[in-house]
Amino acid sequence: MKVDVDMSICLLHGQCVIAAPAVFSFDDAGGLVWLSDVDEGLRGDVEAAADACPEQAIVIG
Amino acid sequence: MTQADLTTPDAPYLDVADPTFSIRSAEVMAARDASWYARTPYGLAALRYDDVQKLLRHPKLRQGSYRWPAHSGVTGGIFAQWWESMLLSQEGDTHARLRRMANPAFSPKLITDLRPKFQALANRLIDQFAAKGECDFIADFTEPYATGVICDLLGLPFEKWRELADIAGEMGLALGVTFKQDLPIVEAATARLLAYAEELVAARRAEPSDDFIGTLVKANADKSQLSDQELLDMIVLAIFGGIDTTRNQIGLAMAMFIEHPEQWALLADQPDLAKAAVEEVMRVRPTVTWVTREATEDFTYNDLPIAAGTTVHLFSQAACSDPAVFANPDFDITADRKPHFGFGGGAHHCLGHFIARGDMTEALKLLAQRLRNPRFNGTVEWLPDSGNTGAISMPIAFDPS
Ligand code: HEM
Numbered sequence: 001m002k003v004d005v006d007m008s009i010c011l012l013h014g015q016c017v018i019a020a021p022a023v024f025s026f027d028d029a030g031g032l033v034w035l036s037d038v039d040e041g042l043r044g045d046v047e048a049a050a051d052a053c054p055e056q057a058i059v060i061g
Numbered sequence: 062m063t064q065a066d067l068t069t070p071d072a073p074y075l076d077v078a079d080p081t082f083s084i085r086s087a088e089v090m091a092a093r094d095a096s097w098y099a100r101t102p103y104g105l106a107a108l109r110y111d112d113v114q115k116l117l118r119h120p121k122l123r124q125g126s127y128r129w130p131a132h133s134g135v136t137g138g139i140f141a142q143w144w145e146s147m148l149l150s151q152e153g154d155t156h157a158r159l160r161r162m163a164n165p166a167f168s169p170k171l172i173t174d175l176r177p178k179f180q181a182l183a184n185r186l187i188d189q190f191a192a193k194g195e196c197d198f199i200a201d202f203t204e205p206y207a208t209g210v211i212c213d214l215l216g217l218p219f220e221k222w223r224e225l226a227d228i229a230g231e232m233g234l235a236l237g238v239t240f241k242q243d244l245p246i247v248e249a250a251t252a253r254l255l256a257y258a259e260e261l262v263a264a265r266r267a268e269p270s271d272d273f274i275g276t277l278v279k280a281n282a283d284k285s286q287l288s289d290q291e292l293l294d295m296i297v298l299a300i301f302g303g304i305d306t307t308r309n310q311i312g313l314a315m316a317m318f319i320e321h322p323e324q325w326a327l328l329a330d331q332p333d334l335a336k337a338a339v340e341e342v343m344r345v346r347p348t349v350t351w352v353t354r355e356a357t358e359d360f361t362y363n364d365l366p367i368a369a370g371t372t373v374h375l376f377s378q379a380a381c382s383d384p385a386v387f388a389n390p391d392f393d394i395t396a397d398r399k400p401h402f403g404f405g406g407g408a409h410h411c412l413g414h415f416i417a418r419g420d421m422t423e424a425l426k427l428l429a430q431r432l433r434n435p436r437f438n439g440t441v442e443w444l445p446d447s448g449n450t451g452a453i454s455m456p457i458a459f460d461p462s
Contacts, residue, residue, distance in 0.1 A: 011400060012118055013410045018157045019164060030120075048161070051168040054410045055400070 001038045002061030003046055010057040019052045020045035073099045075106060077374070083446040084350045084378050093379050097363060104372035105365075106351070110387075110399070112363070113380035116373060117352070118407035121360040123152045125353030125372055133240040140235055140244075140251045146291070147298045149409060156408060162287040163295055163412060166276040172415045178213045179423040182206060185219075187431050194461030195438055198315050199308065199454050202428075207307035210420045211300055214273045215261055228253050229304045236449075251297070258296035273299075303413050309348035309444070309451025310403075310417070311424055314339070316452065317346050319435050321392050328394060328429040335426040338394040339418055343403030345392050348451050350378040352405045377402035432459040 003023065005016075012032055016024040023046055024034045038046055050058040073092035076082055078101075083089070092099045093108035100106075107113050116122060127150035130141035144150060148159045165171075186205055190196035208222040208229070217225070231250035234243040265278045274296065281292040318325040328334050356371045367373070381401045382390040389396070404411035411417070439456035 011114070011406065013407050014118060015160075015408075015410060018160050018408065021157075048164055051170070052160075052164045054404070054406075054414060056169075 001040055001043055001046065003034055003036055003038050004059040004061065005032060005034060006057045006059060007032075009055045011055055013054055015052045015054060016049035016058060019049035024049060072096050075099045075101050077106065077447060078102045080445060084376060085446055089376070089379050090382070093376075093383065098365065101374065103374065105367070106374040106376050108376050108379045108383075110380040110383040110385065113375045113377060113402055114406065116354065116362070116375055117402065117405065119354075119362070121357055121367075122354040122373060123357050124149055124409050125355040126150070130235070130240075135241060135244060138244065138248050139255070140232070140247050143251055143255070143294055143297060144235070147294045148412070149298070149302075152408075158286060159291060159295070160408075160412070162280040162291075163277065165280065166273050167412050167415060169415045171271075171273065171276065172419045175210075175213055175416070176419055176423060179210060179420045180427065182209045182213065182219065183424045183427045187427060191431055191462050195456070195458040197454050198457045199312055199452055202424075203308045203311040203315075206311065206420070206424060207304050210307065210416065211303050214299065214303075214416065215296075216270075216272055216274060217261075225257075225300065226304065228257070229300055232301055233305060254297045254300060255293055257300075258293040261296065262292060299413065303416070305449070305451075306348055307417055307420065309449065310343065311421060312452040312455055313346040313348055313450070314342040314421070314425060315428075315435065315455065315457065316441070317342050317392055318429075319437060319457070322434065324392065324394055325429055325435065328425065329433065332426045332430065334394050335422045335429070336418070338425050339421045340401060341392060341394045341396070341398065344381045344398060344401035345390070347377055347381070347401065347403035349403060349405070349449055350447050351376050352402075352409075375402070377405075431462060432457075433462070435459040 010032060012030070014026065016034070017026060020042065022042060023038055024032065027033050046060060050060055073096055075089065075092060089108070097109045097112045098105050098107050107116050127145060130136065130144050135141050148156065148163065151159060183206060186202050190201050196202065204226060205222050208226040209219050211225065212219055212221055228250045231246050232254060234240065235247045237243070240247065261274050262278055265275045269275055269278070277292055277295060281287045281289065318328070328338055351374045354373045354375060356367050356369050356373065358369045360367055381387070384390065386399055404414045435457050436459070437456065438458035441455045442453040444450050444453060
């Protein structure tokens, strides 16, 4: 499963980091990093993150 | 380091504790133009867009009202216990766990199903006064609407709205300056809401469903992730946090449109603008005018040392007319804008925002079409302009239909 974040609308609330910590995290500088190719087993978490994103910036491919 | 050492004496001072202080005043705008922050009797206030955005999610700041009962001299009792354990007062792992458990009940998918109910509710309320050509917009529309939305969410019949609004209002006395005197009322109201939540949960346990409560009950299947008490606390928070905010925000929307009749006419002609209208109203006239944060440890921001324990108010309202970001800040529902902070931001970003955005969009769409030429029709009674603001009563007149 492909995962992408539209960084032109992401506001770094970190709701995806809360919803799917195995996929999304903050680096030391506070930037968002994520796995772009995610195991199907984590689909539930990724979908929960996409739903929880206040800006609806997460794209699941 | 003491509080007094924190700030340079030349930073503007804003007396936010003065009852006549207005977060919309020229004084605040001038402070924002002069400095990114101001000193206040409580600590600091961040005034500009970029700083509010960064501080909303700053790792050294936590949500700042978790000690409210103790600050008001209230220790112990079920309100204080609820306040200290509920989502908004939690941080870190516990906050993340509770939020993960609650998320599915607040997902955009669940809200889509509620939209026809929101429309029916708005129409039903408008039907009662449309022919008269006048109403009290708060008593006759925003209050029953905001509470009726929560009834829809909880699966309660609309007829329950008055009772729910009264209990929530009594519990809301906890946020006022007379909290300590009102404590017996607050405690009784909290007990009633918790009992209400318990009844709703029992009904869904007996008959599982995919609605809001049913989804929360499912999350409670694993008690280590969401305990029975946490489940009830979450339901009480949705009721407590969802009613006054929505009531106030729709009232503020009407006030903005009465002051900008051409925008109301535009919305009536182009109902698809309703979604953008909600955002624009929340940018210029948010009900939550600031959010409160507290420093968890000493840190430096913009060369300013901030000591652990310092309260930092983030002035969402002032930030969203910051000329550095909004070259033309005038109310315009067709303008392409940067996001506002009316729902806060970061880890505590409003969990109910899909619901609130959905119900306010449906309400504005129908109101603009059915109430033409709205105008004030008597004296509007307002809450103070800062903190959580809005109208208590708003007599309006419009063309009868
Ligand atoms: C126009 C209506 C609303 C406005 C303006 C609003 C505003 C806010 C704001 C500003 C916060 C963040 C507070 C902070 O960071 O200190 C918040 C949090 C919250 N809101 Fe709303 N809200 C609204 C409607 C709702 C509704 C309808 C619900 C539930 C049905 C709700 C549930 C919550 C919850 C549970 C939180 C806590 C989230 C957390 O701590 O993680 N809100 N709201």
